Ligand SMILES: Nc1ncnc2c1ncn2[C@@H]1O[C@H](COP(=O)(O)O)[C@@H](OP(=O)(O)O)[C@H]1O
């Protein structure tokens with residue numbers, strides 16, 4: 001991390017939205033450096049995961065020492081279960097795509113959960129030089145596609161989403177990283193992101209915070225609430241979509257299930 005290149009904004013000390021953005025961007029800058037080192041495959045994945053975790057852990061320890069942290073890359077400290085403020089972070093989401101330069105579909109996730117609510121979040125897409133956040137909530141552009149576009153996992157697309165797409169004549173848009181797929185809906189690259197079959201709180205906490213601030217609908221695929229900072233951190237399915245599509249998607253799941 002080069003603090004000269006990226007001086008800390010003053011707001012970072014007092015504003016959780018500003019901290020989330022800055023921390024995600026610092027980890028993103030480190031990830032771009034790691035990606036330039038000439039590593040490949042598993043070595044590049046491991047170096048990326050470790051480097052981004054190191055940056056975020058250090059910044060959280062320095063600037064939010066009283067808060068708890070739930071990270072994909074750290075031992076789960078269950079003290080978070082009785083804490084009021086918990087940062088839910090995924091230092092590198094889309095690790096697979098990170099290890100396949102020049103792919104751009106990988107992200108850094110930083111979210112803050114306070115007493116049951118996701119109150120702040122940032123999703124940095126370092127390869128794009130973009131960070132989406134609750135600091136400056138995005139105004140979702142008007143829909144540019146007549147056909148519904150559903151973002152799905154590039155490597156693990158759920159089978160039921162293909163049936164859903166066939167029923168509503170939608171197009172599937174495969175890409176890596178949960179954060180990137182949620183931001184695709186925020187940016188009008190897709191109209192919905194539908195996932196099932198496995199995921200963890202860190203994969204979607206920050207993306208959901210950002211999407212909600214942008215006015216998008218976020219829920220489990222059966223329409224129930226997404227609940228964070230649980231003992232079991234699996235959160236295997238979700239929908240993020242333009243509000244007008246929610247009933248169609250949830251209705252399909254209620255009629256057909258997700259098998
Ligand atoms: N079936 C599954 N089980 C567990 N994790 C899954 C999963 N499908 C997706 N994920 C996780 O969700 C993130 C986005 O996946 P995808 O790109 O396939 O949509 C990835 O996070 P990480 O890259 O942080 O591991 C991936 O590990």
Ligand SMILES: [Mg+2]
Nearest residue numbers: 090093094203
């Ligand atoms: Mg992840």
